[in-house]
Amino acid sequence: MSSTEPLISLKDVEVHFKESGGTFDFFSEPETVHAVDGVSLDIEENDVVCLVGESGCGKTTLGKTAIGLQRPTGGSVSYRGQDIWQAKDKKGDVEVPYGDIRRALQIIHQDPGSSLNPNRRVMKTLEAPLRRWQKDMSAGDRRAQVLQMLERVGMTPAEDYASRYPHQLSGGEKQRVALVRALLMDPDVILADEAISALDVSLRVEMMDLMLELQDQFDTSFVAVSHDLSNARYFAAHGGGRIGVMYLGRLVEIGPAEEIINNPKHPYTKVLRWATPNLKEEASGEPPVRAIDIPDPKNPPAGCRFHTRCPEAREACRGETPESYQVDADHEVACFRELDDHEYWSSPELAGEGPGNEGEQSSAD
Ligand SMILES: Nc1ncnc2c1ncn2[C@@H]1O[C@H](COP(=O)(O)OP(=O)(O)O)[C@@H](O)[C@H]1O
């Protein structure tokens, strides 16, 4: 295992969920939800990656897969070169034990309230990870470290906050406690899943600034999930990171934050930008899509999944699935328009077809 291995490497990751019918539906075949399909992505040390896209496009599933909380149904996920699920299953030569991986990859949720035990004071909640991972630490040192961390996230007087129960904290304060709990594990990556969505708008920038400050101090990488492109832009741009755009389980474009905002290549990224109030320059006009409805992830369109809505779609987009093509260092786009010599350019346009062409949808595999 070399030190040049990425922190996390996702290769051709697929996550399909089998969904059975209702309780008394014994006869129909379970349906498959294509939550994530064919995603490859490396996360480096001290990295910031924001995943954006509409609700249900697979951001949470991909994020959880990246930190080893969701087992992929296809492809592989490794941590510093160690396949996470082989470590979990103790298969092959395991160089990094699963326990170390679990500690290194942490999560903070959208609703911090639900992840904090309502009957435990903040101190007890925050001592738990230290008790578990630093068994040699004395009780006094443990308390001192918790208090110091509370101060670092601006919860002062720390003694006062440490003695409170979750219901005695505001939403922003609960989220800070969740952040401290994750940081006390000394993690390499924190998945922040819509971590600021539940906060008042006025508190969001403050929370993002705090996460970025800590990212810098603790050398932690962040994978942030957000349905809001302007928040993703703030977080990724200030953290010197990338934005990854997802559509129906696929990563359709990824690149440096300002590239994605100012020079989006994928037609879907352009839609997202159009739909984000403080980013669109052309404040009016028709949305740059042919159809508004997002197809069902149980039956995603064949070929390019965006072809039923894409204003640039051509016949070739129905039959073949675009791979991710490199357009620049760090910038990849899954659209045939990035290839000068693709048959796309000589194939007839689909734009004239009505949007409601469900008939052409078929399962991708
Ligand atoms: N445990 C699960 N079982 C079945 N379907 C799921 C499960 N988790 C997520 N899904 C489905 O997978 C798709 C992607 O979900 P998710 O990753 O939560 O999207 P996002 O975070 O972008 O809103 C959705 O269609 C969702 O309903």
Ligand code: SF4
């Ligand atoms: S491959 Fe075709 S349908 Fe897909 S985004 Fe590009 S032009 Fe649109």
Ligand SMILES: [Mg+2]
């Ligand atoms: Mg989600």
